[in-house]
Amino acid sequence: MGVAQNIQKQISKLADGVTFKYEQLDINPQQFLAAAKAIERLIAKGVIKRVSTGVFYKPKKTVFGELKPSEEEILKPYLFKKGKRIAYITGTSLYNRLGLTTQVPKSMKVASRDKRITVSNGNVKASPVKSYVEVTDKNFYLLQLLEVLKDFKKNPDLDKSSAIKILSNKLKELNPTETELLIKCGLAYPPRVRGFLGALLESIKTESDLTAIKASLNPLSEYEYGIDNKQLSTVENWNIK
Structure with missing residues (x-):
């Protein structure tokens, strides 16, 4: 041929x-x-x-x-290198897709560990964000969840109670192996993200061991999220305010 x-x-x-x-x-x-x-x-x-x-x-x-292809489809080739995933979409575009915001961004954000990915293709634009860990096909959707926790306070139209329910449901859908990987990846994120993750996982009564998350946190530190125990019952256990 x-x-x-x-x-x-x-x-x-x-x-x-x-x-x-x-x-x-x-x-x-x-x-x-x-x-x-x-x-x-x-x-x-x-x-x-x-x-x-x-x-x-x-x-x-x-x-x-x-x-024409969707915006995410146009970005897709930039998320892979030689067939392996190296990046993922984050920012307002991700939060919109998860139902956490009604905002539609003018520009997307693309997170990668080792490569700064910038896209300018007609109406499709994307700016680079640094990923905390190496991105793979096995962890990118878990990293997206961690990004939501990291930027939880930055979303001006976020309904915190609804967002916590959405995130809790996403965590419940994970199998034990995925939850363990989520925890492992989460340890690379800032303390406030680790605390928030611990509180969410404890609230859904995960069977995974949360000792590593708890041990990584300063027991005297507090994490300001504007969340009370009516919205998330375990906040006091993780010093979240």
Whole structure:
């Protein structure tokens, strides 16, 4: 099978609206020039479209015309390197998706441990944030939960009682292995985040051992979140105010 046929076959298997890069296609280094020409021919035919340099998508056709990829889909190629996740979306965009805010951000935030990821692609913009631990497919959604705890006070339209219920439900959905990983990742975050995490996990009566979180905290320190024991019954056990 020729290079062009091989690429067209691979692209035909991709879902409409999904973004992809050259590295996601099975191309030998020696075939890169031929592959680039094949991609350009597919763009000319309208089979695929270019999002930005080296990033493409198959347009989804509807009765109302072609749909562009979602903002998160456009950002997706930046979240991976050689097929491995290196970053995740955080900030107001994440909080909106979790139902914690009604705000729609003008710019997203992308967290990564070792890479500063900045995106400016039409209306889709993203600025870099430093992740506290290395990002992987196994932990990125747990890190997103920790980011919510870290920025809990920064959200001006946050209903704290509703947010605590949403977060508690998310924690209840985790299996024991995921909870243990969450705790391990949480130990890399500031004390206030560790305290908040401990209070939430204790409130849902987790079976996981919270000793490591408790031992990492100064018993004389207090963490100001503006939360009372009616909103979270365990706040006093973790010096949260």
